[in-house]
Amino acid sequence: MIKNVYIYILVMASVTYLIRMLPLVLSRKEITSTFVRSFLYYVPYACLAAMTFPAILSAPAAADMPMYVTYAAGAAGFAAAIISAYKNLSLLKVAVIACAAVFIVERILLLF
Amino acid sequence: MNGKESFFKGLHDGVPIGLGYFAVSFTFGIAAVAGGLSIWQAVLISLSNVTSAGQFAGIEIMFAAGSFWEMALTELIINLRYSLMSFSIAQKLRRDVPFAHRFLVAFGMTDEIFAVSASQEGKLHPFYSYGAMCAAIPGWTLGTLLGAVSGSILPDFIMSALSVAIYGMFMAIIIPPARKNKAVMAVVIAAMLLSTLFAVVPLLNKIGSGFVIIIVTLIVAGIAAAVAPIKEGES
Numbered sequence: 309m310i311k312n313v314y315i316y317i318l319v320m321a322s323v324t325y326l327i328r329m330l331p332l333v334l335s336r337k338e339i340t341s342t343f344v345r346s347f348l349y350y351v352p353y354a355c356l357a358a359m360t361f362p363a364i365l366s367a368p369a370a371a372d373m374p375m376y377v378t379y380a381a382g383a384a385g386f387a388a389a390i391i392s393a394y395k396n397l398s399l400l401k402v403a404v405i406a407c408a409a410v411f412i413v414e415r416i417l418l419l420f
Numbered sequence: 421m422n423g424k425e426s427f428f429k430g431l432h433d434g435v436p437i438g439l440g441y442f443a444v445s446f447t448f449g450i451a452a453v454a455g456g457l458s459i460w461q462a463v464l465i466s467l468s469n470v471t472s473a474g475q476f477a478g479i480e481i482m483f484a485a486g487s488f489w490e491m492a493l494t495e496l497i498i499n500l501r502y503s504l505m506s507f508s509i510a511q512k513l514r515r516d517v518p519f520a521h522r523f524l525v526a527f528g529m530t531d532e533i534f535a536v537s538a539s540q541e542g543k544l545h546p547f548y549s550y551g552a553m554c555a556a557i558p559g560w561t562l563g564t565l566l567g568a569v570s571g572s573i574l575p576d577f578i579m580s581a582l583s584v585a586i587y588g589m590f591m592a593i594i595i596p597p598a599r600k601n602k603a604v605m606a607v608v609i610a611a612m613l614l615s616t617l618f619a620v621v622p623l624l625n626k627i628g629s630g631f632v633i634i635i636v637t638l639i640v641a642g643i644a645a646a647v648a649p650i651k652e653g654e655s
Contacts, residue, residue: 310456310482317461319488320478321468323495324502329526331506333519346645348504350607351637352531353598354644355498356473356590357611358636362619363629367583370576385584393588393595400443406588411581 361386368410377417384413423547430536430551437532437552438559444472445560447585449567451476454579455483459568466564470530470557474498476586477633486628497634505534514543521546528553603648611640 310316365382388409392402421429445466452462457479469475474495481491506529513522525546533552537544571579598605618624618632627635 311485313457313461313482315488316478316482316491317465317468319491320465320474320495323492324469324471324474324499325527327496327499328502328506328529329523331503332510332513332522332526332529335507335510342649343645345504346649347641348501349650350604350641350644351497351501352473353594353604353607354611354637354640355633356594357608358615358633358640359473359477360587360590361612362616364584364587367587368580369583370580373580381580382584385587389584389588389591390595393591394599396596397592399440399589399592402592403443403447403585403588406584406591407581410584411577414577414580 364389368414370414373414373418377414380417381410381413385410421545423545426545427547427551427554430548430553431555432551433536434533434552434555437536438555438557440532441556441560442563444586444589445563446567446570447582447589448472448475448479449564449569450571450574450579450582451586452479452564453568453571454583455479457482457568459565459572462568463561463565467557467561470528470560471499471502473590480629484629490628490631493631493634497637501531502529502534505529505531505538509534509537509544512538512540512544514545517546525549528557530556532556603644606648607640607644610643611636614640 364386365379368378368381368385385406389402389406392405397405448466449459449462452465453459457465465475465478469478477494477498478491481494506526509525509529510522513525528549533549533556536552537549540548574582594604594608598608614636615632618627618636
């Protein structure tokens with residue numbers, strides 16, 4: 309059971325809304341600083357990359373599954389995602405291929 | 421275009437967005453329930469936040485019992501890009517519409533709704549945004565509901581495979597632009613290496629995952645902005 313769930317939700321929803329609302333309501337001028345514009349341009353890439361790796365390696369988990377299977381399956385899912393994303397496949401296809409790679413590697417390793 | 425026409429144009433453009441959201445929020449619903457949230461709580465998060473990366477990071481902090489400050493800072497950093505979008509849309513809104521509309525338009529400022537709004541010719545009517553929101557937000561919320569419901573009945577090994585779905589989607593978002601732009605590629609690789617450092621180096625690995633994301637993002641995006649500033653017209 310997670311404590312204070314509704315306070316967490318209130319905090320995340322309020323911060324997210326304020327970020328969206330304040331510039332719309334307060335500003336009538338456009339940002340001209342090249343540094344700030346560049347920084348905000350790079351933010352999503354840095355953020356999503358940091359969230360993905362190395363977290364993806366320890367993501368696959370099930371009851372009684374050894375850690376080496378988790379890491380191997382995570383690595384396979386990561387490799388599959390990178391390759392299929394590199395080939396410009398759609399969001400959904402990349403996700404499905406990554407899941408399939410995890411599934412296959414887990415099944416093979418758990419045979420032994 | 422009047423309000424009604426703008427609304428239906430937004431609704432029309434919002435349908436593919438809503439369908440795309442459905443798949444992502446389905447995964448969110450599964451992840452939320454897998455970590456211990458109730459179905460209703462998962463749906464409430466989607467309905468009140470309407471943001472993918474921020475929500476995934478948010479539930480990670482809940483699962484790790486992080487502080488409210490960690491939650492607030494993480495959401496601030498991850499969603500900072502929305503402020504740039506809101507700045508841009510603030511310029512594009514019609515001046516003759518009542519001020520109050522800006523509060524409502526802000527709620528639906530997602531990457532995708534921003535993209536279709538910014539691509540409209542001339543000034544933007546707030547009813548265009550409302551139309552897009554009316555298609556996109558139900559897709560986001562219903563996807564979460566169905567994901568949460570199926571997440572609580574699916575077997576272990578399916579949940580294990582699905583746990584990487586969101587990371588797959590992240591890669592699908594960042595890898596294609598990284599292929600075309602060397603600076604973006606460097607940012608992606610540097611961010612992954614740096615966050616690995618935070619995961620394995622003693623002491624550094626005691627820092628909460630939310631803060632690691634903030635620190636890595638600030639350092640890597642900051643250096644990239646200084647070393648490789650974007651040219652006008654990009655972004």
